[in-house]
Amino acid sequence: MKIGIIGGGAFGTALGVALALDGNEIALWARDATAVEMMQTTRMNAKLPGVALPQNITFCATLGTVFACDTLLLAIPAQTLPDFLKTHAAQLGGKYLVACCKGIDLTRMTGPASTIRDLVPDATAAMLTGPSFAADIARGLPTALTLACADDAQGAILQTALSTTSLRLYRTVDTIGAELGGALKNVMAIASGVAIGAGLGESARAALITRGFPEMQRLATKLGGQADTLSGLSGFGDLVLTCTSEQSRNFRYGLALGRGESFDSSTTVEGAATARAVRQLAHDLDIDMPICTVVADLTENKTDVMRALNALLSRPLKEE
Ligand SMILES: NC(=O)C1=CN([C@@H]2O[C@H](COP(=O)(O)OP(=O)(O)OC[C@H]3O[C@@H](n4cnc5c(N)ncnc54)[C@H](O)[C@@H]3O)[C@@H](O)[C@H]2O)C=CC1
Ligand SMILES: O=C(CO)COP(=O)(O)O
Numbered sequence: 001m002k003i004g005i006i007g008g009g010a011f012g013t014a015l016g017v018a019l020a021l022d023g024n025e026i027a028l029w030a031r032d033a034t035a036v037e038m039m040q041t042t043r044m045n046a047k048l049p050g051v052a053l054p055q056n057i058t059f060c061a062t063l064g065t066v067f068a069c070d071t072l073l074l075a076i077p078a079q080t081l082p083d084f085l086k087t088h089a090a091q092l093g094g095k096y097l098v099a100c101c102k103g104i105d106l107t108r109m110t111g112p113a114s115t116i117r118d119l120v121p122d123a124t125a126a127m128l129t130g131p132s133f134a135a136d137i138a139r140g141l142p143t144a145l146t147l148a149c150a151d152d153a154q155g156a157i158l159q160t161a162l163s164t165t166s167l168r169l170y171r172t173v174d175t176i177g178a179e180l181g182g183a184l185k186n187v188m189a190i191a192s193g194v195a196i197g198a199g200l201g202e203s204a205r206a207a208l209i210t211r212g213f214p215e216m217q218r219l220a221t222k223l224g225g226q227a228d229t230l231s232g233l234s235g236f237g238d239l240v241l242t243c244t245s246e247q248s249r250n251f252r253y254g255l256a257l258g259r260g261e262s263f264d265s266s267t268t269v270e271g272a273a274t275a276r277a278v279r280q281l282a283h284d285l286d287i288d289m290p291i292c293t294v295v296a297d298l299t300e301n302k303t304d305v306m307r308a309l310n311a312l313l314s315r316p317l318k319e320e
Contacts, residue, residue: 001161002027004069006084008035008059009268010047011100012075014134020054021140022164027069033061051138063088071096071161073128074112078103078183079273081112085119093122096158098147100128102182102238103270104277111179113148124154127175128162129182130233131241133248137167144168146234148178170233177229180220185239186250186271187278187292188212192243193254194298198305200258209243212291219278219292222285257298258305272299290315 001024005012008030016026030036039045040059043052060066072092076084078101085092097120099112108115116125130145137143147162147169149155155171163169172178188209195204216239217230229235242248246255250271256263263269275296282289294308303311 001025001071002069003161004066004072005029005075006066006072007075007100008032008039008045009075010045010134011137012073013039013045013048013053014051014138015073015075015100015128016057017048017051017053017138018140018164018167019162020056024056026057027060027065028057029060029063029066036061048135048138051135063091067091069095071098071158073098073100073162074116075100077101077268078105078112078270081105082108082115082119085116089120092120095123096126096154097123098126098128098158098162099179101270102129102179102186103274104180104183104281106273106277106280109277109281111176111183113150113175113179117150117175124149124151124158125175126155126158127178127182127234128169129178129238130170131237133241133245135247140166142166142168144170144233144237146170146172146178146229146232148172148175148229148234150175172229172232172234174226174229176223177220177225177227178234180223180225181216181230181232181235182238183270183274184212184216184219184278184292185235185242186269187275187295188216188239188271189242189248189250190254190257190269190271190275190295190299191291193248193251193256194258194295194305194308195254197255197258197261198309200309205243208291209239212243213239215289215291218287219281219285219289222287223281271295275299 126149278292279296
């Protein structure tokens with residue numbers, strides 16, 4: 001099968017490698033023409049050290065070849081997705097559009113699959129998400145992911161097309177639950193990083209993960225997602241992975257915040273913008289999202305770690 005990938009960063013490339021090794025023809029577009037040239041000639045991507053890029057991936061600096069594919073994986077940062085969809089809506093209609101990014105768009109307050117549905121209504125919108133570091137996928141390590149598509153028959157087609165011997169896809173029709181699980185776990189990963197970076201200890205991190213989970217469920221169910229979806233790979237699974245591994249950029253960003261160190265601003269850290277979107281949604285919908293709110297405040301220097309901690313610990317005592 002021919003599959004188009006939008007985005008030549010770590011995740012788009014890793015997915016390309018896994019799908020190419022499974023026998024698919026991959027056309028991968030990246031906006032940086034120099035990076036495209038490098039990948040096409042050296043068969044390496046500096047974001048995936050030691051990984052050889054198979055010959056059946058064609059790297060493209062223009063979109064024509066990619067837009068000739070019926071199935072497109074969108075692996076660009078969540079905040080850039082709406083502009084991409086708006087700019088190219090005319091070429092995207094009728095296709096399977098699978099969002100592979102994790103975040104809530106700050107301008108629209110929607111997750112990636114909902115954004116696709118809104119901006120390209122005649123496409124089949126889907127979401128590929130779950131616990132999976134790009135480096136693991138690219139090395140062929142076993143990974144289980146969630147494929148969410150509101151139309152179950154179309155979802156089944158995508159599930160078959162995108163599963164490989166190392167990528168095992170589970171299916172759901174709950175796109176809202178899946179997109180919010182992936183978005184919100186990044187915020188919790190920042191909070192966990194802050195706790196470890198500030199020396200608050202592993203017990204504090206366990207408390208954040210455990211209390212963060214119902215917070216994720218609260219927002220997702222309020223927006224129409226199913227609580228059960230949050231218990232699956234796209235929610236709980238990715239929460240555990242990202243809150244406990246220094247491979248996670250969101251966790252590392254939190255570590256730097258907790259230690260009072262600077263962090264490379266060119267790194268993709270989806271949880272920072274998502275925390276701000278969640279703070280706004282919590283206000284608009286009148287729901288309690290305390291961890292996300294302090295993370296948003298921390299990322300904007302509106303509070304510091306000790307004040308953030310006090311804000312969480314001074315909340316009224318309640319039943320679990
Ligand atoms: N790296 C990982 O382990 C995983 C990443 N993801 C998700 O994949 C998405 C992409 O992340 P990564 O590939 O890891 O980040 P990355 O930082 O490695 O790559 C992002 C790529 O997007 C490109 N880009 C940025 N703005 C763009 C725009 N306006 N138009 C076109 N291209 C643009 C950049 O040039 C870069 O090549 C994120 O939402 C992330 O949460 C999901 C699962 C695992
Ligand atoms: O989403 C991921 C793993 O599932 C990757 O997490 P980071 O974006 O924090 O690196």
